[in-house]
Amino acid sequence: MAHWITTRLLLLLVFVSEAQPSTLHLRTELLNVCMDAKHHKERPGPEDRLHQQCSPWRRNACCTVNTSKEAHKDMSYLYGFNWDHCGKMEPACKRHFIQDTCLYECSPNLGPWITKVDQSWRKERVLNVPLCKEDCETWWEDCRSSFTCKGNWHKGWNWTSGHNQCPVQAACHTFPFYFPTPADLCNEIWSHSYKVSNYSRGSGRCIQMWFDPAQGNPNEEVARFYAEVVSGAGFRRAWAPLLSLALTLTLLWLLC
Ligand SMILES: *[C@@H]1O[C@H](CO)[C@@H](O)[C@H](O)[C@H]1NC(C)=O
Ligand SMILES: *[C@@H]1O[C@H](CO)[C@@H](O)[C@H](O)[C@H]1NC(C)=O
Ligand SMILES: *[C@@H]1O[C@H](CO)[C@@H](O)[C@H](O)[C@H]1NC(C)=O
Numbered sequence: 668m669a670h671w672i673t674t675r676l677l678l679l680l681v682f683v684s685e686a687q688p689s690t691l692h693l694r695t696e697l698l699n700v701c702m703d704a705k706h707h708k709e710r711p712g713p714e715d716r717l718h719q720q721c722s723p724w725r726r727n728a729c730c731t732v733n734t735s736k737e738a739h740k741d742m743s744y745l746y747g748f749n750w751d752h753c754g755k756m757e758p759a760c761k762r763h764f765i766q767d768t769c770l771y772e773c774s775p776n777l778g779p780w781i782t783k784v785d786q787s788w789r790k791e792r793v794l795n796v797p798l799c800k801e802d803c804e805t806w807w808e809d810c811r812s813s814f815t816c817k818g819n820w821h822k823g824w825n826w827t828s829g830h831n832q833c834p835v836q837a838a839c840h841t842f843p844f845y846f847p848t849p850a851d852l853c854n855e856i857w858s859h860s861y862k863v864s865n866y867s868r869g870s871g872r873c874i875q876m877w878f879d880p881a882q883g884n885p886n887e888e889v890a891r892f893y894a895e896v897v898s899g900a901g902f903r904r905a906w907a908p909l910l911s912l913a914l915t916l917t918l919l920w921l922l923c
Pocket of ligand 3: 866
């Protein structure tokens, strides 16, 4: 009888201890990672000399110094993308595109939103990154007076000259013509790489494109939060009290 109880207890212990590490494993896979794309480093690490707007990521980055410099150039070697495809983009607007490039190339905190893609120039992309609403709103505000000819900048360009030109049937208009609301801009421009959050900067629940590195990188906490949601660890934690009650009852039953 005592032997039978001991075996049951051992099985229970094995079950409980097995259940934890697998969830922890899944979570850490989503943290502190670089996507497998055109210019990303294989692993994040310190980059003391990251350029200007990319400098917030110096302590830990997926981009090289070269990439951070190129991110500030027009028609850079990164993608040959021409911001000025409908005349000169306002500098106040362009700085948001530079910041967007820095976040995309440098952030090691986008793991929960990385998905595989079948594209010639990258194996992974991000989808539905919850961008803080203020970062999206200021981007849209600052670009209201700049011009473009398309509402999705990932496809449909004429690339025959080596950089993107407006296709003949696409007319240049101010941004609000193609992006009536901030959400239209942030969600549609890069084919849903972002999904504007209704959380605010500093909430720990949305990704900040802009941050002051003196306070640390706020996106680390955000990635941790969403990694738990994805892996169901949050769910497990919620059920933990019930699980331990069930275990206690089982033990009582075994011992009686
Ligand atoms: C970055 O590297 C590319 C390819 O090696 C090179 O063509 C480019 O000039 C470099 N850019 C800077 C700013 O060093
Ligand atoms: C693409 O641009 C080139 C000039 O760079 C032009 O000759 C050609 O007609 C354009 N094609 C389309 C489909 O817009
Ligand atoms: C958006 O914010 C409101 C109020 O702050 C909240 O009730 C709602 O659940 C949020 N929606 C989403 C999708 O997060």
